[in-house]
Amino acid sequence: MSETPKKATPNNGASSLYASSEKIYAREVKGTFQRLRNLSVVALLGWYYIAPWITWGGRQAILFDLPARKFHLFGLTLWPQDFVFLTLLLILAGLSLFFFTAVAGRVWCGFACPQTVWTEAFIWMERWVEGSRAQQMKLTAQPWTLTKVRKRFTKQFLWIAFSLLTGLTFVAYFVPIRELAPAFFQFELAGWSLFWVLFYGFATYGNAGFMREQVCQYMCPYARFQSAMFDKDTLIIAYDDERGEPRSRGKKRKDTSSEKGDCIDCGLCVQVCPTGIDIRDGLQYECIACAACIDVCNEVMDKVDLPRNLIRYSSERHDQSKETYSLSLKTVLLRPRVIVYGTLLALVSVAFLVALASRSSFQVDILRDRNALYRWSDEQLLENSYQIKVMNKGQVAQKYKLSLEGIDNASVAWSKPSDGGASAVVKAGEIGDFNAIVTLDKGAEIGRSQPISFVIEEVLEDTGGSITEESRFWGPSD
């Protein structure tokens, strides 16, 4: 059967995947999980805005100094050569995310994700200016009176100011805040610093002010794959439909003859939901596990003298058969998936810490002198010249001592030693460029080429770090 070739339109099928959404007015909630989230928001935002102001040894404690190509984390300074630590850190972050997701679902989304944290802050500002959910909806519906203008202007002003502060603080992790902030507020900031302040400020404003749950639904990669970490024992937010159905309200509820579940169909679980779903339909993709529905339903159950936890944290297996599969610490933690993720997490954490602890405070590169393979000294002794670069990755200035290993008929010395035979001082974070000469003793056997090992040791401070590097000593061919 022949078919006429299809002319696909650019959005073939894609338009059905995107629903143009109206603003969601999430009702305010009070309860255990909301308190937990408030705590999290204050702690995380507090840390974010305060951290750049902390100093350490004369410099900013947390500074990803891009121009100097060094990342400072309190007493730790990482160079580009330490890139492996960044990758290990990212692996650790990923593994811990998988671990927490396998145990308790999307707790990251509901309590720690920057999108949630900043959106909460923006919602607090919005609520402070425009009032409760009902008041906000009323304000949107009404025409542009002076009051509406004033309220909207105030809200936007607060949002924009907070966004600029956020953008500024973001750049402050890369450019010291004590230079950046005054320059910004005196309108003297220019160039790329200003660009990135405005860029991230705008991103904050857009994401937390307007996009909100659409970031979670459309943009976030974690949202797409998080359910792959779930198994039947993962803690999920679930409506107890055995207990709650059939739901009834009003007159039908008062009718004692009809069968009724505990759900009074107040609809508050839908009103408080930041993504606008109905959890009674079951766990859905959009649900970010904020547990606002749990909080509000418990409040309602208290009011109508019914037991709490009509909506609660449960698991798929528990909901299958509550008597057979009870929820316990054992079912939540002692299962293969959690054990595997947990073990991997522990192993990589240990590896990371061990690697960090055994990280040397300096690095050495030995380059042979390219001018000549060997040369004869004034006393007719065979000599080789080497260029030795020492990178001081520590926090203090250092001097280095040079010696040989594995060879007993030669001596080594810096070309320009300071007193005591050590090298000149190399300041913290700098690279010392030195020259060293290895001299074969008088009467020693001269070969074409032999391996030698240099031992470079730190002299100052009691760190006593030492590095052994191999090279070759060349002589004339016979």
Next chain:
Amino acid sequence: MVLVATALWVSFLSAGVATMLFFATFDPQEIGNLATYPIELDRLSGYSIGFLMFWALLSCNSFAVLWLSNTEPG
């Protein structure tokens, strides 16, 4: 519009990764010195321009893939 946003967002993430990997190895200042015509490139400019160029290139790539997947010849 959603497709545009998707292309831009995914290429933003990839550009971030590309920038980190590339500039951990190559110093923007050195790149400026070794360029075809020597340019004054301070590091912040180097990182910024590098990131934006990666983003632009990866966006073009994404748009091209989307366009070719969503249209047929003729």
